Amino acid sequence: MSQAGTGTGAHEPSAAAPVFEGAARRELDAVLKKYPTAQAALLPALWIVQERQGWVSPGAMAEVAEVLGLTVAYVKGVVTFYTMYHQHPVGKHFAQVCTTSPCNLCGAEGVVAALLKATGCKRMGETSPDGLWTVVEAECLGACGFATPVLVDDDLIESVTAESVPALVARYR
Amino acid sequence: MGYPHPSHPRETVLLSRHFGDAEARGLAGWMTRGGYQALEKALGMSREQVIEEVKASGVRGRGGAGFPAGVKWSFMPKQKTKPHYLCVNADEGEPGTFKDRELLRWTPHALIEGSAICAYAIQAEQVYIYVRGEFTEPIRVLQAALDEAYAKGLLGANVLGRGVRIDMTIHRGAGAYICGEETALMNSIEGKRGNPRIKPPFPAAAGLWGCPTTINNVETLCAIPHILEKGAAWYKGLSLSNPKSSGTKLFSVCGAIAKPGNYEVTMGFPMKDLLYDLAGGIKGGRKLKAVQPGGSSVPFITAEEADGALLDYEGCVAAGTQLGSGGMIVYDDATDIVYQVMRLAQFYAHESCAQCTQCREGTAWTTKILQRMLRGEGRMEDLDLLFDLGEQMTGKTICVLSDSCAAAVVSAIRKFRPDFEAYIRSGRAVAV
Ligand SMILES: Cc1cc2nc3c(=O)[nH]c(=O)nc-3n(C[C@H](O)[C@H](O)[C@H](O)COP(=O)(O)O)c2cc1C
Ligand code: SF4
Ligand code: FES
Numbered sequence: 001m002s003q004a005g006t007g008t009g010a011h012e013p014s015a016a017a018p019v020f021e022g023a024a025r026r027e028l029d030a031v032l033k034k035y036p037t038a039q040a041a042l043l044p045a046l047w048i049v050q051e052r053q054g055w056v057s058p059g060a061m062a063e064v065a066e067v068l069g070l071t072v073a074y075v076k077g078v079v080t081f082y083t084m085y086h087q088h089p090v091g092k093h094f095a096q097v098c099t100t101s102p103c104n105l106c107g108a109e110g111v112v113a114a115l116l117k118a119t120g121c122k123r124m125g126e127t128s129p130d131g132l133w134t135v136v137e138a139e140c141l142g143a144c145g146f147a148t149p150v151l152v153d154d155d156l157i158e159s160v161t162a163e164s165v166p167a168l169v170a171r172y173r
Numbered sequence: 174m175g176y177p178h179p180s181h182p183r184e185t186v187l188l189s190r191h192f193g194d195a196e197a198r199g200l201a202g203w204m205t206r207g208g209y210q211a212l213e214k215a216l217g218m219s220r221e222q223v224i225e226e227v228k229a230s231g232v233r234g235r236g237g238a239g240f241p242a243g244v245k246w247s248f249m250p251k252q253k254t255k256p257h258y259l260c261v262n263a264d265e266g267e268p269g270t271f272k273d274r275e276l277l278r279w280t281p282h283a284l285i286e287g288s289a290i291c292a293y294a295i296q297a298e299q300v301y302i303y304v305r306g307e308f309t310e311p312i313r314v315l316q317a318a319l320d321e322a323y324a325k326g327l328l329g330a331n332v333l334g335r336g337v338r339i340d341m342t343i344h345r346g347a348g349a350y351i352c353g354e355e356t357a358l359m360n361s362i363e364g365k366r367g368n369p370r371i372k373p374p375f376p377a378a379a380g381l382w383g384c385p386t387t388i389n390n391v392e393t394l395c396a397i398p399h400i401l402e403k404g405a406a407w408y409k410g411l412s413l414s415n416p417k418s419s420g421t422k423l424f425s426v427c428g429a430i431a432k433p434g435n436y437e438v439t440m441g442f443p444m445k446d447l448l449y450d451l452a453g454g455i456k457g458g459r460k461l462k463a464v465q466p467g468g469s470s471v472p473f474i475t476a477e478e479a480d481g482a483l484l485d486y487e488g489c490v491a492a493g494t495q496l497g498s499g500g501m502i503v504y505d506d507a508t509d510i511v512y513q514v515m516r517l518a519q520f521y522a523h524e525s526c527a528q529c530t531q532c533r534e535g536t537a538w539t540t541k542i543l544q545r546m547l548r549g550e551g552r553m554e555d556l557d558l559l560f561d562l563g564e565q566m567t568g569k570t571i572c573v574l575s576d577s578c579a580a581a582v583v584s585a586i587r588k589f590r591p592d593f594e595a596y597i598r599s600g601r602a603v604a605v
Contacts, residue, residue, distance in 0.1 A: 034299075034342045035362075036256070036382060042364035043347055047306075068364075081366040081526075084306045084348035096307070100268045101469060101516045102427045102502050139350060139520050140268040140469075141307050144500070145177075145425055145433035154309040 019049050019060055020067050028067065038068045042078055046085055055086035083138075091127040093172045095119070096138035096151040097160075103140075106147035107161065112137065114165035115150070132173075175434040176275055181451045185411065185421050188395050189437040192279045198314055200321040203282040209327060211398035215290045216335045223294040227397065229405035231419035236262050236353075236390030237468065237498045239486050242397075248377035249295040249385050258381045259292045260362065260388040261302040263311070264346055264353035267468035268520060270500030272423040272435050273391040277304070277311035280395065281318035285341065287394035289332065290401060292339045295387050300341040303358050306348050316343055350524035354572045355388045356380075357526065368526050369572035396420055414441025418485030422499050424466075426452045429459065429505035444482040444492075448503065459505040463588065467497020469517050470577030472584030473504075494584075510592045512603060514585045515543035521578035532575035535566035539582055546593065549602035556586055556593060 020028055031044045045068060049060045056079055065075045079085045086094075097115060099108045112135075116123070119133035127134045143149035146158035150168070157168060174180035176192035191197035197206055215223050228243025249257060261284065265273040276284060284302075292300050304312050319341055322328045330338050344362050346352050352361045356370035359381050380386020400408045400420075409419045418440040424447060427433045431453030438447060444466065448454065455461050461476040466484070472494045474482070482492035489496040504513065522536035539562055542555050563579035570576070586593055595601070 034340070037363070039364035040362060043345065043361065046347070047345060070364075078364065078366055082306075082347035082349050084346075099516075100520055101513050102269050104516055105428045105502075105504065105508065105513065138307070138348075139523060140266055140270075142265045142271050142274045142305065144269055144271050144427040144502075145435065146271075147427065147433070151307055151309070156307075156310055 018063055019052055020045075020063065024048055024052060039070060041068060042070065042075065043082075046079060050085060055089050089127075091134040092132050093134070093152055095133065095135045096141065097135065098139070098141040098143070098147075098149050099137045100140040100144075102144040103147040103149070108148040110162035111148045111150065111160050111165060114162040115169070118166050118169040133169075175432065175436045175451060176279075178432050178434050181436070183442075183446070183451060184437050185439045186437050187399050187421050188276060188280070188283070188392065188423060189435060192275050192435070194279065197280060198278075198282075198318065200282060200318070200325060203280075207402075208282050209286055209333075211401040212286050212289050212327070213333060215293060215401050216333055216337060220294050220296065223290065223401070226405045227294070227400060230400045230408040231405075231416065232393065232396050232400060232408065233418070233486065234390055235392035235396075235422065235499065237267065237470070239496060242389060242393050245377070245389070246291065246295050246387055248375070249387055250377075253296050255384045256299065256382075257295055257297040258384055258386040259288060259295060259297040259300040260355070260358060260376075260381065260386060261288055261300060261394060262353060262355065262358060262388055262390045263302055263304040263308070264350075264358060265308075265391070266305055266350040266353050267470060267498045267500055268517070269425060269427055269465065269468045269502040270498040271425045271427070272499065274308060274311055275435055276391050276395050276423075277308065278314045281311075281315045282322070283395045283398060284315070284391055285318060285322050285328070287397035288341065289328065289339050290397050291387065291389065291394060293332075293337055295385075297387070298338045298340060300339065301344045301362050301381070302341060303344045303346060303352070303362060305352075306346045312343060312345060319343070349526075350520075351526045351572075351574060354574065357572070358388065359386065366526075368528050369574075371571055392423060412440045412485070414483050414485045415487060417487060418496075422484065422496075424484065424499045424501050426501045426503065428501075428503040429456045429508065430454075430503045431456050438484065440485040441488065442484045444479050444484050444488075447484060447501075448479070455503065455505050457505075459507055461503065462506045462508055463504040463510065463585075465494070465502040465581070466492075466499070467495045468500035469502060469520065469581060470573075471495040471497040472580050473510075473588050474584075475588050509603070510585060510589045511543065511596050512547060512605075514582055515540060515547055515605065517581050518543055518578055521574060525574060529570040529575060531566050532570045532578075535562050535575060536578050538562055539566075539578060543582075544605045546596050547603050547605045549596070549600040551593075551597040553594070553597055555597065556590070559583070559586060 065072045120128040196202035233239040352367040357367040361367040376386040518540040522540045527533040563583040566575040566579040
């Protein structure tokens with residue numbers, strides 16, 4: 001797995017600094033109030049980590065385990081179950097392209113090829129040399145009527161075609 | 174309405190009436206469209222009366238299994254000895270299905286209202302809305318709606334001043350189709366890996382944290398305010414076919430179709446009319462080859478079978494398939510069905526939680542055998558092998574993900590055997 005280019009990422013992972021201080025700690029405290037167990041705050045806590053650091057580092061997993069009273073092995077077991085938690089740093093922009101059958105029927109493979117080309121990513125899952133992009137294939141994004149949907153960071157872009165890819169990529173810097 | 178297309182005169186728009194109308198997203202706009210009157214009404218009724226009304230309406234679960242919602246609610250203990258919970262299933266991940274996304278992002282208050290009515294009826298003070306992690310915009314819209322509802326006293330410690338407490342929390346998933354399965358969803362809320370649980374016990378007896386829990390799909394709950402407002406008899410009357418399938422249903426039509434979108438029709442609507450009249454027919458004027466009317470997990474049917482099928486639970490079974498989630502995947506005569514079936518098997522192999530051997534191995538082997546066929550290295554015995562695997566994968570696992578994969582593959586081979594044989598005979602290879 002490649003590392004994101006240094007100095008270009010929006011999220012600068014500073015592995016040693018704790019996440020759950022200040023605003024993030026308050027956010028977690030609010031989450032904890034909504035569940036009868038601390039364990040239930042695990043997925044939300046991991047989201048808080050990823051939103052702030054761009055990925056879920058081993059150090060962050062240890063911190064989450066500590067604040068929720070779980071073992072590190074348990075936290076890791078949960079992180080690895082879910083595909084959306086990044087276990088490695090990713091590019092500044094993270095693009096998920098649906099390639100499941102309904103989108104495949106509508107040309108998703110062409111969108112994938114065009115995205116790799118326009119972003120300079122060598123293959124799926126790898127970060128582009130400039131550190132700007134990571135492109136991955138996703139299973140059905142729940143927007144099959146708008147083939148091919150591409151989720152760039154938190155923006156779902158509908159009806160992407162191979163032709164519309166270069167303009168899409170140009171919008172993100 | 175056939176969002177993103179304008180409403181078609183043959184649609185019956187209850188749930189989709191306000192799709193595309195940004196004003197309906199906000200509480201003020203929703204109120205002027207009649208919002209929260211059904212909740213008022215429900216809170217003036219006894220819990221039993223609400224459940225009876227929903228039972229009498231005949232509304233069945235829109236998440237895939239079609240279980241009658243009122244009956245499910247009635248399984249919740251009447252004597253409350255532990256907390257009760259409602260889980261809203263907004264994990265929508267079934268390939269071909271994209272209706273809950275529109276409900277969430279255009280009519281969030283309909284879901285909140287329907288969920289609040291259910292929570293009242295089943296004595297749940299806490300509702301968890303499990304939304305798939307990829308639904309970033311729906312989550313934003315729903316959270317804004319929840320904040321407004323709290324601010325106006327529609328949620329919280331004293332709903333509408335009636336002394337009823339209902340809290341609602343969005344629980345964001347993190348990328349796992351299997352978390353749409355009800356017990357996997359509960360594990361995921363509890364902070365665990367999303368592995369389905371062995372049933373029984375069923376959720377009404379022991380769900381979240383071992384407490385009585387009801388789980389319903391977004392579309393099911395969005396129908397509830399209409400039922401409370403206009404009455405069970407009216408809702409039940411919304412059927413063109415039979416009393417066991419009532420109300421309207423959203424069909425997400427996608428794949429090789431001219432006008433992909435969400436169409437809302439009365440149960441019993443002819444499949445042919447939906448495809449050709451409402452959704453504009455097959456893309457590029459081509460011919461229909463196959464349909465999966467209820468998402469990727471239901472059996473394939475041929476164009477001839479689709480021709481006479483009625484869109485309701487019984488009609489789809491009569492046509493050799495299932496209504497499922499209403500995610501209709503349309504395949505035209507240019508489709509390489511072997512390739513598409515491989516791609517579906519690959520989906521299930523990727524999404525299997527790997528607890529059960531039959532599923533973990535079955536989905537992986539099915540994919541490998543189909544890939545071998547696509548590489549031009551298939552053997553005639555492979556078809557029997559796939560049937561055999563399908564048999565092993567059906568009825569033997571903790572959840573039905575395994576069965577779903579088998580159903581799609583086995584039905585495709587039964588219906589389109591010559592396509593598979595052609596690959597095997599010719600040794601033709603495509604990139605996989
Ligand atoms: C593998 C699998 C995935 C499922 N995914 C979903 C889903 O994304 N959304 C949903 O509402 N139901 C899904 N279901 C069905 C749920 O288990 C459950 O039946 C449903 O949420 C009940 O709600 P309903 O009665 O209102 O339909 C899935 C089931 C299985 C076996
Ligand atoms: S059938 Fe498959 S997905 Fe379902 S519990 Fe077993 S291994 Fe997991
Ligand atoms: S199959 Fe691509 S979004 Fe559903």
